[in-house]
Amino acid sequence: MILPGFPEAAPLAGLAGGLLIGLAAALMLLGAGRVTGVSGIVGRAFGINDSGMSWSSAWTFVIGLPLGAFLVATLKGGFDPEFVPLPLLAVAGVLVGFGARLGSGCTSGHGVCGVSRLSQRSLVATATFMIAGIATVAVMGVL
Numbered sequence: 700m701i702l703p704g705f706p707e708a709a710p711l712a713g714l715a716g717g718l719l720i721g722l723a724a725a726l727m728l729l730g731a732g733r734v735t736g737v738s739g740i741v742g743r744a745f746g747i748n749d750s751g752m753s754w755s756s757a758w759t760f761v762i763g764l765p766l767g768a769f770l771v772a773t774l775k776g777g778f779d780p781e782f783v784p785l786p787l788l789a790v791a792g793v794l795v796g797f798g799a800r801l802g803s804g805c806t807s808g809h810g811v812c813g814v815s816r817l818s819q820r821s822l823v824a825t826a827t828f829m830i831a832g833i834a835t836v837a838v839m840g841v842l
């Protein structure tokens with residue numbers, strides 16, 4: 700399926716991915732009683748915070764994210780990643796980490812889990828993420 704004006708779009712793959720993300724978040728909440736906030740899980744894996752899941756479970760989750768992406772890309776015929784320069788990537792990572800700590804969560808915790816539970820804090824945080832993302836794209840001249 701090709702969307703007019705978006706030849707690279709893959710709406711069915713996006714729908715499938717969204718369903719899998721929702722299923723994973725629901726299983727984590729129902730099975731472990733925890734919200735699937737990736738920044739909190741990464742913080743637990745690196746010892747930044749000591750609440751939430753066990754250290755080994757956090758590392759399993761952190762390792763599984765890129766491993767799963769690599770597996771899917773390999774099964775689909777490989778991939779050709781492109782990266783921005785390392786200093787810019789490092790600055791972006793620090794800013795994202797700072798924002799996640801400042802906002803008490805990340806896009807997965809607020810945007811997927813918090814919004815689905817109608818958390819007011821998560822609704823505001825997600826609106827802020829979206830506005831900041833749209834503004835960044837506009838400033839970078841992509842629109």
